[in-house]
Amino acid sequence: MNLPAALNLVEPLDRQTLGERAYAQLADLLMSGRLAPGEKLSLRAAADVLGVSIMPVREAVSRLVADRALEVAPNRAVRVPVMTAAQFRDLTKVRIAIEGHAAAEAALHRNEDDLAAIARAEAAMRDESEKSKPDLPRAVELNKTFHFAVYEASHSPILVEIIRALWLKAGPVINLDLRANPERLAKGDAIRFHADVRRAIAAREPDPARRGVAADISGAAEVILSRGGLAD
Amino acid sequence: MNLPAALNLVEPLDRQTLGERAYAQLADLLMSGRLAPGEKLSLRAAADVLGVSIMPVREAVSRLVADRALEVAPNRAVRVPVMTAAQFRDLTKVRIAIEGHAAAEAALHRNEDDLAAIARAEAAMRDESEKSKPDLPRAVELNKTFHFAVYEASHSPILVEIIRALWLKAGPVINLDLRANPERLAKGDAIRFHADVRRAIAAREPDPARRGVAADISGAAEVILSRGGLAD
């Protein structure tokens, strides 16, 4: 081991296997809502698009199936699960409990770097949504960045991982709806809640942080539920 | 479809694919602590034991890797992750928060059937652990049964699923330790906490239920941490 030690630091910790990359791509598709609930996904077609054989896609899909982000129907058809209103309510309740808890933990354990990252993410999203013609996909991405900046500040990798899995499930429903009805973005609810959350975390106040995140989540959920586009 | 309709009800909802069965077997091995942290797992060897080709094992393993219940080292070796003390503390904190929350929800939403299942599970574990020579693997299984009877009473499938994933991570550490040092079982801490939890849920008192589960989890965790067998 007489190599320049600096190289060891640059070395990426995650193995760049094809299956990993396929997983990342599919997960991003789900989180950003570019895959609609009920949409079918062919392994071979996906493999064609990604330019690999079906093997890496199979691995990625089986991971997503394990997380219930995809499901394979008894007819052997892989698709994005269609969520009933009851399931969506359950998911929302769990998200409020867990993401709210993460925000509270963030308020307790955040350091200055976390705070800077959260402020940066909040500013970026505010700027984008105050534009006269906001870039919707970008806004979705910035929203994700803000939320996870908060959750990362809890310094609990396990919590962050759980929330990631929740977003995988919620993404198709929420962001698909947002794409269809972008007016909520202009209403500025999210922007206000984000500011509340940032302030609470800066002030080390766990309960207001929890409430801010809860309001953000339930606000978006209520819009979707009131639209009545969900099954059952 | 002129078959006896009753058969459709018996039909298991989960497709009985070989990969599914391999996953179930490996998951059970992990939860019950029969796979120790750091232990390596060869795909081909496992496939041999299960009597199938490596394909179903690959699917099962990639699911477990997605849940962080297994990890593939940069050397391409699949093994049970070795947990540092810090990681175990994080896991314990998250478990207390989430499983405590589930118990509180159970107190609010349980029905009589849930209550009966919880009481049955509690009695079974109490009987087993009060024996002069308790069957350890059976006690581990009964402990799991009791906890999940509680969590199921929350009537939140998503919450239960998350907790399952947490147990997959905690199983190797906790149950391996229990196998090595069974005296804690005789001490009866768990038995007492279980009774507290059952009573609280029966009385529809969320906070005592949460505290009971939290005490159970942190009690077991402290024993393990004080033993000092964890890395770092």
Place this chain on the structure above:
DNA sequence: TGCCGTGATCTGTGATCACAGTTAGAGTTG
């Protein structure tokens, strides 16, 4: 005797083939 190079044998990853089951569409029949 101690150390280093080297090859056989493992590892997981990826591709390809085989198969049973489903689906959809074309062709035919009523």
Place this chain on the structure above:
DNA sequence: CAACTCTAACTGTGATCACAGATCACGGCA
């Protein structure tokens, strides 16, 4: 013109083969 049937083209699942990289033990050199 509508409905039914049958076939052809899909679907995921499983097995097998090929490959690059890591590990480890054996043998040769210092």
